[in-house]
Amino acid sequence: EKAGIDAGGTLVKVAYEENDRSIRYVKLTSDPLESVAAWIRNELPEAQLCLTGGRASRLLNLLGRPAVFVSEFEATCEGARRLLEQGGKQWDRFLLTNVGTGTSIHIVSREGAARVGGTGVGGGTILGLSRLLAGTGDFGSIVKVAQAGRRDATDLKVSHIYEGAVPPIDGNLTASNFGRVEETIRRSAGLEESAVFPAEDVLASVIGMVGETVATVSVHAAGQHAAQVIVYIGSSFEWNGPLQEAVASYTRFRGAEPYFAPNGAFSGALGALLAL
Ligand code: ATP
Numbered sequence: 001e002k003a004g005i006d007a008g009g010t011l012v013k014v015a016y017e018e019n020d021r022s023i024r025y026v027k028l029t030s031d032p033l034e035s036v037a038a039w040i041r042n043e044l045p046e047a048q049l050c051l052t053g054g055r056a057s058r059l060l061n062l063l064g065r066p067a068v069f070v071s072e073f074e075a076t077c078e079g080a081r082r083l084l085e086q087g088g089k090q091w092d093r094f095l096l097t098n099v100g101t102g103t104s105i106h107i108v109s110r111e112g113a114a115r116v117g118g119t120g121v122g123g124g125t126i127l128g129l130s131r132l133l134a135g136t137g138d139f140g141s142i143v144k145v146a147q148a149g150r151r152d153a154t155d156l157k158v159s160h161i162y163e164g165a166v167p168p169i170d171g172n173l174t175a176s177n178f179g180r181v182e183e184t185i186r187r188s189a190g191l192e193e194s195a196v197f198p199a200e201d202v203l204a205s206v207i208g209m210v211g212e213t214v215a216t217v218s219v220h221a222a223g224q225h226a227a228q229v230i231v232y233i234g235s236s237f238e239w240n241g242p243l244q245e246a247v248a249s250y251t252r253f254r255g256a257e258p259y260f261a262p263n264g265a266f267s268g269a270l271g272a273l274l275a276l
C-alpha cells in the first residue's frame with residue numbers, strides 16, 4: 001500500500017492506491033495537523049508514505065513513522081503531467097499555475113519543470129478578504145454567494161473611465177478592481193452602504209480580482225516562456241465557477257488557452273505517490 005500526501009498551507013491532499021490499484025483522492029483541512037496525523041494512522045496504517053508541501057515536515061514529526069520526502073514543485077509538476085496524460089491531454093510545453101493558498105507558476109516541458117513566478121494573491125486572499133469584507137470565511141458559502149453577485153458597483157471598467165469616448169482597449173476590461181466604490185457611494189447618496197454593496201457583489205469582486213491577477217501574471221509568464229496553454233490547478237478552482245470564469249475569459253482574451261485539470265488540486269499528492 002502506498003500514499004502520496006501534499007500537506008499545504010490550507011488543505012492536506014492525499015492520493016492512495018486502493019487494492020485494485022485505482023487511485024483514491026481525499027482532502028482534509030491542514031489545521032489542526034494532529035487530526036490529519038490521526039486520520040493517516042487510522043486509514044493508512046500500513047501504507048508507505050511520500051510527503052510533500054509546506055507542512056510536510058511538521059506532519060512527519062506528528063506521525064512518528066518513516067516517510068519519503070519530495071519537493072513540492074517537483075511533485076506538483078509530475079502529478080499534473082500524469083493527470084493531463086490520463087485525461088488525454090498531451091502538450092509538449094505548458095505553463096502550470098497552482099492557485100493554492102498562494103499562487104505558484106511553473107513552466108513544464110519535455111526537458112523538465114521550473115518555477116518561473118508566482119503571486120501572493122491566491123485562494124487565501126479569497127478567504128481572507130471575504131472574511132474581512134463580508135464576514136464569511138467558509139469557502140463553499142463564499143462561492144455560492146458570489147455566484148449571485150454583480151461587479152458593477154465595485155469594479156471600474158475601462159468603459160466607465162472612457163464614458164462617451166472610444167477606449168483604446170476593450171471597454172469591458174477591468175480598469176481598477178474595487179475602483180468604482182467611491183463613485184458608487186457618491187451616486188447613491190443617503191443609502192446604507194450594505195444596501196449599495198451587498199455581500200454577493202463584494203464577493204464576486206473579490207473572486208474577480210483574484211482571478212484577473214492570477215491570469216494576468218500567468219499570461220505574462222506564458223509569453224516569456226513560449227507556452228500557449230496555461231493549465232490551472234489548485235483547490236481554489238474546485239466548484240468555483242466564478243473564479244474559473246474570471247481566469248478563463250482573461251486568459252483567452254490575452255491569446256492563451258486555459259485548461260482546468262480535473263482533480264488538479266491533487267497534483268502534488270499524486271506526484272508524491274508517483275515518487276514512491
Ligand atoms: P499552498 O500550496 O499555498 O501551501 P494549499 O496546498 O493548502 O496551499 P490548495 O489546497 O490548493 O492550497 O488551495 C487552498 C484554497 O482552496 C483555499 O485558500 C480556498 O480558497 C480554496 N478551498 C477550496 N476548498 C476549500 C475548503 N474546503 N476549505 C478551505 N479552503 C478551500
Ligand code: MG
Nearest residue numbers: 008009100268
Ligand atoms: Mg499546495
